Amino acid sequence: MAQPSKNIFTEFSARFSKFTPYRLHRLLYKLTGGAFGNKMPGGNLNVLLLTSTGRKSGIQRTHPLMYYQDGADFVIVASNSGADKPPLWYLNLKSCPEATVQVRDMTEAVVAREASEEERARLWLILTKEQPIFKSYETFTDRTMPVIILHPR
Numbered sequence: 001m002a003q004p005s006k007n008i009f010t011e012f013s014a015r016f017s018k019f020t021p022y023r024l025h026r027l028l029y030k031l032t033g034g035a036f037g038n039k040m041p042g043g044n045l046n047v048l049l050l051t052s053t054g055r056k057s058g059i060q061r062t063h064p065l066m067y068y069q070d071g072a073d074f075v076i077v078a079s080n081s082g083a084d085k086p087p088l089w090y091l092n093l094k095s096c097p098e099a100t101v102q103v104r105d106m107t108e109a110v111v112a113r114e115a116s117e118e119e120r121a122r123l124w125l126i127l128t129k130e131q132p133i134f135k136s137y138e139t140f141t142d143r144t145m146p147v148i149i150l151h152p153r
Helices: 008-031 088-095 117-130 133-140
Strands: 046-053 060-070 073-077 098-103 106-114 147-152
Touching: 008 046, 008 060, 046 073, 046 088, 060 088, 060 117, 073 117, 117 133, 117 147
Parallel strands: none
Antiparallel strands: 046 060, 046 098, 060 073, 073 147, 098 106, 106 147
């Protein structure tokens, strides 16, 4: 049976539409010092920009992520929208835990570590209360979504 031919415009459109809102969010957050894109609908968590170093490429990449402030620490979830695989930024942080975060117009150097089971249990209750979408993501996968603590350097 013959393979269907790929339409280059359809493929480009699919890839472009998947990443455009994400890139636009990141750009507008940076341009406005977090005045735009600091809040996600459907919950009480704010958004930070995490810049980490690629474990293979060495290239710095920035990701808008919802966070919870726990004292001086920033707490994020490696949810990947409930996908079976963790997000690449999580794998990068495991390889190179030094990163930076931008919260509104403030940028700070941080060191990442995965929450212990005890810490995760406490933080997960707070995270799912403040952003119920995380509870939904749990139903999409068998993977336990890591909770990451970003501690200021």
